[in-house]
Amino acid sequence: MLAIDRHAWTNRWRRHHPGEHLLLAGGGLVLALTLPPLTAGPLLCLLMAGATVVGAAVPMRAFLGVMALPTGFMLTSAPFLALSLDLRDGLHLSCSPAGATLALEVTLRSLGALSCLAFLALTTPVAELVPWLRRLGVPAAVVEIALLIYRLIFIFAERALAGQQAQAARQGYSTRPRSLKSLGLLIATLFQRALERARRLEVGLAARGYVGELRVLTPERPLSRRRLAGIGGLLLAVALGSVLLDRGLA
Amino acid sequence: MNPVILSARGLEYSYPGGIVALSGLDLEVSRGRKLALLGANGCGKTTLLLHLNGTLKPSRGQVLLDGAGAGYGRQALNVWRNTVGLVLQEPDDQLFSATVEQDVSFGPLNQGLPEAVVRARVAESLETLRIAALAERPTHSLSFGQKKRVAIAGVLAMRPEVLILDEPTAGLDPQGVAHLLSALEQLCLAGTTLVFSTHDVDLAYGWADDVAILGQGLVVCQGEALATLADAERLRAAHLRTPTLLALAVALGFGGGPEDPQPPPRTPAALIARLQSAKAAPTARCPRSPHAFKA
Numbered sequence: 001m002l003a004i005d006r007h008a009w010t011n012r013w014r015r016h017h018p019g020e021h022l023l024l025a026g027g028g029l030v031l032a033l034t035l036p037p038l039t040a041g042p043l044l045c046l047l048m049a050g051a052t053v054v055g056a057a058v059p060m061r062a063f064l065g066v067m068a069l070p071t072g073f074m075l076t077s078a079p080f081l082a083l084s085l086d087l088r089d090g091l092h093l094s095c096s097p098a099g100a101t102l103a104l105e106v107t108l109r110s111l112g113a114l115s116c117l118a119f120l121a122l123t124t125p126v127a128e129l130v131p132w133l134r135r136l137g138v139p140a141a142v143v144e145i146a147l148l149i150y151r152l153i154f155i156f157a158e159r160a161l162a163g164q165q166a167q168a169a170r171q172g173y174s175t176r177p178r179s180l181k182s183l184g185l186l187i188a189t190l191f192q193r194a195l196e197r198a199r200r201l202e203v204g205l206a207a208r209g210y211v212g213e214l215r216v217l218t219p220e221r222p223l224s225r226r227r228l229a230g231i232g233g234l235l236l237a238v239a240l241g242s243v244l245l246d247r248g249l250a
Numbered sequence: 251m252n253p254v255i256l257s258a259r260g261l262e263y264s265y266p267g268g269i270v271a272l273s274g275l276d277l278e279v280s281r282g283r284k285l286a287l288l289g290a291n292g293c294g295k296t297t298l299l300l301h302l303n304g305t306l307k308p309s310r311g312q313v314l315l316d317g318a319g320a321g322y323g324r325q326a327l328n329v330w331r332n333t334v335g336l337v338l339q340e341p342d343d344q345l346f347s348a349t350v351e352q353d354v355s356f357g358p359l360n361q362g363l364p365e366a367v368v369r370a371r372v373a374e375s376l377e378t379l380r381i382a383a384l385a386e387r388p389t390h391s392l393s394f395g396q397k398k399r400v401a402i403a404g405v406l407a408m409r410p411e412v413l414i415l416d417e418p419t420a421g422l423d424p425q426g427v428a429h430l431l432s433a434l435e436q437l438c439l440a441g442t443t444l445v446f447s448t449h450d451v452d453l454a455y456g457w458a459d460d461v462a463i464l465g466q467g468l469v470v471c472q473g474e475a476l477a478t479l480a481d482a483e484r485l486r487a488a489h490l491r492t493p494t495l496l497a498l499a500v501a502l503g504f505g506g507g508p509e510d511p512q513p514p515p516r517t518p519a520a521l522i523a524r525l526q527s528a529k530a531a532p533t534a535r536c537p538r539s540p541h542a543f544k545a
C-alpha cells in the first residue's frame with residue numbers, strides 16, 4: 001500500500017491529466033473483458049508493463065510486486081477450474097481439454113485486467129484521481145470521506161506501528177496470550193485516539209472556515225491531445241493484434 | 251484604529267468533569283505586535299487560544315474583537331475567523347488533504363474567493379514559509395517541521411489580521427525554529443499581529459514584543475517582554491524561570507538600570523557585542539555580583 005502510494009506520486013507521469021490514465025486503464029479493462037483472452041491477456045500485460053515501466057519510469061520490480069499476489073491466487077485456483085466434477089453416477093473428477101482451456105482463459109483474462117489496475121495504481125496519485133470521481137457523478141460526501149480516509153490511513157498506520165513497537169519493547173508480545181492482550185489494548189487505544197483526533201481535526205477545520213464542505217483546489221492538468229491519440233492508437237493496436245493472433249491460433 | 255485588536259475580559263471556562271481551565275482571565279493583544287503567552291504545561295494556554303478564535307465559548311466573560319464584543323452566531327463566527335487565524339499545535343490535527351497545495355487552498359476557498367485568487371494566495375503563502383517546492387507533495391510524506399509549516403501556510407493563506415499559533419516551535423530542531431521565526435518576523439513586518447503560546451522563556455525573551463504570563467487559568471501579569479521577564483519571583487511562581495540570556499546579562503552588568511541606560515541584550519550576538527565593547531573600554535562598568543539578581 002505504502003509502496004504503491006510512493007510510486008504513484010513520484011512517477012514520471014504523475015503530472016499528466018488523470019483522465020489520460022483512466023482512459024488507458026479503463027480502455028484496457030474493456031478490452032480484457034471483451035477480446036479473446038488467450039491473446040488479449042498477454043498483450044495487455046505487455047502494454048501495461050511497458051506503460052508503467054518504460055513510460056512512467058516505475059521500477060519493474062514494483063509492477064511485478066503489485067501483480068504478484070493476485071497472480072499467486074490465480075495460479076493456485078486455476079487447476080481447480082480445469083477439473084470438473086461429475087456426480088451423475090458416482091463421483092467422477094476429470095480434467096478435460098475444454099476445462100483446461102477454460103482455466104487458461106480465465107487466468108489470462110484476469111491477469112490482463114489486473115495489469116490495467118496495476119498501471120493505474122502505480123502511476124496515478126489518489127489526490128488526482130479522487131476528484132475525478134466527483135466529475136463522474138459520485139456524490140461529494142462520498143468523495144470527501146474517501147479522501148479523508150486516505151489521509152487518515154497514513155496517520156493511523158504510523159501510530160499503530162509506533163504503538164506496537166512500544167509494546168514490543170516492553171515485552172508485550174513475548175508469549176502468545178500476552179500478544180493477544182497487547183493487540184487488544186492497542187486497538188482500543190487507537191480507537192480512542194482516533195476519536196480525539198477527529199474532534200481536534202474539526203477544531204482545526206472550523207478555524208479555517210469549514211462549514212460542511214471540504215472544498216480544495218484540484219490541480220490544473222491540461223489534457224494532451226497527442227497523448228490521448230497515442231493511447232487510442234495503442235488500445236486499437238492491442239485489439240487488432242489480439243483478434244488477428246487469435247485467428248492465427250485457431 | 252483601536253490599538254488593542256483583540257482582548258479577553260474575565261474569561262471563565264471549565265472542561266466537563268469540573269476541571270477549571272480559565273478562572274477570570276484578562277488579556278490584551280496590541281495591534282501589529284508579537285505577544286507571547288508564557289506558561290507551564292497545563293496552565294490553560296491552549297484553552298485560552300481556543301477562546302480567542304471562538305472555538306470555545308466562555309461560561310463567563312467575553313472576547314472583544316476591535317473593541318466590540320464578539321458573537322457566536324454563524325455570521326459573527328465567519329467574520330471572527332477571517333480576522334483571527336489559529337494554527338493548532340499538532341499539524342496532523344489540521345492537515346486533512348492529500349497534497350500540500352490542496353490543503354492550503356481550503357481556507358481561502360471557504361472565504362469564497364475565486365479560484366485564480368486562491369491559486370495566487372496558495373503560492374504566496376507557500377513562498378512566505380519557503381515551502382514552495384513541497385506544493386505537490388502528499389501531506390503524509392512530509393517531515394514534522396514541514397507539516398508544521400504547511401499548517402501555518404494554510405491559515406496564512408486566509409490573510410488573517412491576527413495569527414495565533416499554539417506552541418509553534420515545539421518539536422522543531424534549531425534550524426526549523428530559525429526558519430519559522432524568520433518567516434513569522436516577515437509577516438509581522440507586513441502588519442500581521444502575532445500571538446503564540448510557549449513555555450520557552452528564552453524564546454519569549456528573544457523574540458516577543460509583549461509577554462503575558464499565565465498561571466492557573468489566569469494572566470498573572472502582562473506587559474513589555476523585558477519588564478515582564480525581569481520579575482524572577484513571578485516567573486518562579488508560574489513554574490517558569492528567568493531567561494538564560496537575561497540572567498547572564500544581569501550578572502555581567504548589562505541588565506539595564508541607573509548606571510547603564512542601554513536595555514539588556516536580547517540575542518546572544520548582542521550580548522557578545524556588548525562584552526567586546528566593554529573589554530575595549532573597561533571604564534565605568536564593574537560586573538555586579540551574580541547574587542544581585544536572583545535567577
Ligand SMILES: Nc1ncnc2c1ncn2[C@@H]1O[C@H](COP(=O)(O)OP(=O)(O)O)[C@@H](O)[C@H]1O
Pocket residue numbers: 265266267269270271289290291292293294295296297298
Ligand atoms: N478536552 C479536555 N477535557 C478535560 N480537561 C482538559 C481538556 N483539555 C485540557 N484540559 C485541562 O485543562 C487544563 C488546561 O489545559 P490546556 O489549555 O491544554 O493547557 P496548556 O495548553 O497550557 O498545556 C489542564 O488542566 C488540562 O488537563
Ligand SMILES: [Mg+2]
Pocket residue numbers: 295296297339416
Ligand atoms: Mg497546549
